[in-house]
Amino acid sequence: MTHELITMGRISVDIYPDDIGVGLADVTRFGKYLGGSPANVAVAAARHGRRTAVITRTGDDPFGEFLHQELRRYGVDDQWVTAVPELQTPVTFCAIRPPEDFPLYFYGRSPSAPDWEIEANELDTDAIAAARIFWSTVTGLSRPRSRQAQVTAHEARPQASLTPGQHTVLDLDYRPMFWDSVEQAREQVARILPHVTVAVGNSEECAVAVGEGTPDDQADRLLEAGVKLAVVKRGSDGVMAATAEERVVSKPLPVETVNGLGAGDSFGGALVHGLLAGWPLEQVLDYANAAGALVATRIACSDAMPTPDEVTALLAERGRPVPQEVRA
Template identity: 55%
Template sequence: MQVIDPDTDPRSEPSTGPHDVITMGRIGVDLYPLQAGVPLAEVGTFGKFLGGSATNVAVAAARLGRRTAVISRTGQDAFGDYVHQALTGFGVDDRWVTPVPGLPTPVTFCEIFPPDDFPLYFYRLPKAPDLVIHPDELDLDAVAAARVFWMTGTGLSEEPSRTATLAALAHRARTGPTVFDLDWRPMFWTDRSRARTAAGDPGGVPPAGPELGPEGARPYYAEALRHATVAVGNLDEVEVATGEREPAAAARALLAAGVELAVVKQGPKGVLALSASGERAEVPPLPVDVLNGLGAGDAFGGALCHGLLAGWDLERTMRYANAAGAIVAGRLECSSAMPTPAEVDAALAAGAVR
């Protein structure tokens, strides 16, 4: 883990100004096997890391020198304590990460079968605290003032987080770069109301019911896209949001839905970005020996925020974000693997991750 020295790092100094990046969404603990190519049932040792997509993006941007914060919630437990310690160590503002009594901090396991098979196992029951973000708890002025605001599709999957996320977007009112990470995780989109009825449970947190599928999610994605200025997703995610899978068609559909910049990640084919002004960038991936591809998208996201804040042109931003993602794909962990500016610059200069 990168540890911030409060005597030398400017990110540790108190500030009343706006954050460079505020993210809102998943947080938790990643327990990743320290052996690659071994089934989870046979793994003997694990590493513990800060996790959650929105959290990783904040860490990635902080590693690039940006002042960042996360809006999320944890359990009131030892893993929740660890999350706060890790955020502080990475220089990420944790003031809006609050506990939810009675719910455990989520834990995620993975299996590592390079180069392209990384099954995830989410432990987020009976309900993840990061889905219990209430609208009246939000610091809407801080959200509006942030130079970049980043939210995720998972935050739309359940109440009250769905209403809180849409309230944050509406209050921000596109006053600056507002990024919608499409972040499609079908197992999170379940119908708890139907499950409660079936179980005869009149209160509390009901068990998850049947998956709602893309059709159930698409109206909420459409509402969020109305408030976002940037949309980012892989081929599966853009198809959920727009019904289009062909990259250029999906990017055009995202622009038609209201965003000013559409970024479509195409895996081994690289990334395609289209802007409403007609700017286009199609950038191939940087060669890398993949160890664990799970954090690459979040590193890409943090670097995308960095490029937006720097005012770079579209191709430079995409190349930089691709390089950041490739670096993390060659490492085991996610949050603590996020690259520094010097590491990204070196990878770009070399034309590969070494």
């Protein structure tokens, strides 16, 4: 089976509070969810009916088994999720204090985490090469072993930019606690960008990748680095996307935010769906914006990923064009 999307990188158990508006020290009730951005993107795309898989590693422990169970429940292929016996499955806690305060606390990632121990020589490079979309993250570049695996995966897709309907995506998810410096991260991003056809990040993440500037400046630099599609998230100003031929902006869909942490991953899964469907770029962005907005109104991330009907209903409610469900 050829996958429409294969993601690679971080996975964890998210422990999110049921108590809203208080600090983590004061939370008394929590829920347990599948987490980690690449895993969440795979779940989000699966909700849109796409054949997805994730390449990652867990501990050989009950939390690792929980993540396998959740991936299968969401319809994500877990055949490339393997265990690292000497490490524990990471756990991520957060506090939820709307509208903008959602601090994350990472446990079980020092000195390493299982998803930083992905082995390059164990990758199914034929499957990676055949996937319609391959999605990796800057976090995966922060440690030597996972960095080499990511480079190997990208090198398996040398013709991706020449193949219609095939995309190689880098999520510019810079997290400073995983790096020694911004300069170190920028160096590694510069090495991987020639293998990338789509780059996605907010203005701060784009600044780490290609330097400060306006969204147009940052998009121009990403295109100059070889990217075919640069997507720059601009917060309350919406999302801008640029190719060599066009530049479009999608305005945000304001909602009452409950937890903003999963919005970017929901956006990513919907972006994948729109690119695979071959919609016009503005419709792809509108659809992804709506998907992200819906998750922001909910507590969970993976468990909150919306269905196409929910996304199109929000677009229709806000007077935005509703794309046809083209299965490409």
